[in-house]
Amino acid sequence: MAPVFYPGKVLFTYDLRSLVYVLASAALNAVGAWALLAAMRSGGKASIVVPLTALYPLVLVLAAPIVLRESISLLQAFGVACALIAIVLLST
Numbered sequence: 001m002a003p004v005f006y007p008g009k010v011l012f013t014y015d016l017r018s019l020v021y022v023l024a025s026a027a028l029n030a031v032g033a034w035a036l037l038a039a040m041r042s043g044g045k046a047s048i049v050v051p052l053t054a055l056y057p058l059v060l061v062l063a064a065p066i067v068l069r070e071s072i073s074l075l076q077a078f079g080v081a082c083a084l085i086a087i088v089l090l091s092t
Contacts, residue, residue, distance in 0.1 A: 032056070048090050058083045 032053070039049045061080055064070040072080070 051090060052087065055083050055087070 036049065036053050039053075040046060058080060061072065061076055065072060
């Protein structure tokens, strides 16, 4: 979509690393949408499946200390705890 929104910049002027990130992001987005639809098709209730899939930032918060060597703040830890409690409450 970049050539449409930025007509002066040709697609192949981007470096290969950026293009790989874009393609990986698109592929993961497609896999996520497919997983959501597969969960709904196999009998999952929308009131449970959709909120659980909306918790994808939880993965990023838990991966940040490992991948980026960041520390989790107290507020983030509280948010993670609330999200885990919400998962338990939604699944029962």
